[in-house]
Amino acid sequence: MGPSITDVTTTLRYLATGLVEWDSIEPDKRFQIPQSLRLGMSRMYATSRCVHASQTALTSKLVPTTLPELFEWAASPIKSWEPAQALLIIPENATLIEDGLVSDFAREWALSGSDSIHQIQEALLADLKNFCERHQFEDSYRKARELIVTHPVLTVAQLRKKLDTKELVKVRDFFKLDEGFYRPVADLFGGIEYHLCPRCGYIQRLWEGNYVCRKRSCQTIVRQEKLKPIKGIPGEKINEWLAVTPGVHRYGTIPGIWELSLRDELVNLGVGIKVTLYPQVDRYDLLVEFPNSQKWAIDVKDWSYVTKERLLKVRYQTDVDATFVVFPDSNDLNIPAIRQIKEFKPQALKGLQLKLVSEIIKQANKIIKKCEIQPHGTNP
Numbered sequence: 001m002g003p004s005i006t007d008v009t010t011t012l013r014y015l016a017t018g019l020v021e022w023d024s025i026e027p028d029k030r031f032q033i034p035q036s037l038r039l040g041m042s043r044m045y046a047t048s049r050c051v052h053a054s055q056t057a058l059t060s061k062l063v064p065t066t067l068p069e070l071f072e073w074a075a076s077p078i079k080s081w082e083p084a085q086a087l088l089i090i091p092e093n094a095t096l097i098e099d100g101l102v103s104d105f106a107r108e109w110a111l112s113g114s115d116s117i118h119q120i121q122e123a124l125l126a127d128l129k130n131f132c133e134r135h136q137f138e139d140s141y142r143k144a145r146e147l148i149v150t151h152p153v154l155t156v157a158q159l160r161k162k163l164d165t166k167e168l169v170k171v172r173d174f175f176k177l178d179e180g181f182y183r184p185v186a187d188l189f190g191g192i193e194y195h196l197c198p199r200c201g202y203i204q205r206l207w208e209g210n211y212v213c214r215k216r217s218c219q220t221i222v223r224q225e226k227l228k229p230i231k232g233i234p235g236e237k238i239n240e241w242l243a244v245t246p247g248v249h250r251y252g253t254i255p256g257i258w259e260l261s262l263r264d265e266l267v268n269l270g271v272g273i274k275v276t277l278y279p280q281v282d283r284y285d286l287l288v289e290f291p292n293s294q295k296w297a298i299d300v301k302d303w304s305y306v307t308k309e310r311l312l313k314v315r316y317q318t319d320v321d322a323t324f325v326v327f328p329d330s331n332d333l334n335i336p337a338i339r340q341i342k343e344f345k346p347q348a349l350k351g352l353q354l355k356l357v358s359e360i361i362k363q364a365n366k367i368i369k370k371c372e373i374q375p376h377g378t379n380p
Ligand SMILES: [Zn+2]
Pocket: 197, 198, 199, 200, 201, 202, 213, 214, 215, 218, 219
């Protein structure tokens, strides 16, 4: 008998968790192999032996048995490991390591097993949310989240000016330079050259002779849209510059770019459409209100893989006319899975409706057009 899907899922979960843990170990302490990585490797070995035993010919490749072999394998598609091919939800080209870093897929896959890593990475964002909920600082919450998205890198003087507004002054403790969203660039990243990503504006990293975004999906868009390099930070001025921490960039800036651009696209559809970002201190991402008083709740998800279980964690909103889960069109890892899951009826997803950004814009546009016609609609 071959390995069960649960076996393979668990093995991959151990490997992903192990790699995420490995990634967080200081480089000089990396001789300690995380327990979950060891477990993942031995399970992978056992599973493959089981596959080989059930087949008469040794057709599949051997599994990695040493750490260097594992790292080499982890940079190739997960599905190159034969037992993983049965897992339909894994995108064909997903890998555990990308450009020398733990992939988004590995991070999300590891997270779905336990919430602990997620909580640590987003602790400050969660604290901000709790604080603003408690004090009903809805506008302060929104402004703080927007700042992280629009200015992941800025100068000390610029930040000071931003904090001097009636919304942000209420949450200024979250911007302390030793424990807040922003830290001095020189403390976060060593180096002498500071290049910025032309899409998200964050400090890039050097990979194989090129400066690339720290977030692979962002770098993919930079490449696809052929975005021109932007002005970096001069090395001699570095002490004046601040940047959000890598965790805030990953969990605040990057998803926020989609949220803000969707808001802007919707608002630009026409007068009378009102879009509120993070309503009721982040109950969901966007509240859309149409002139005909129709209301939508939208959550934007830039996931590396989609499953029904993940979707069911999105809250269906009862006080609006429709709750949408919206995926960026450019996330080609997602598309096959979305198409597949879309075949589930909304009842199966407890009322959630799945859409690509382009589809939601089209649908919103139709409603706007109808609303524009009606006031002048004089029936003969
Ligand atoms: Zn970027």
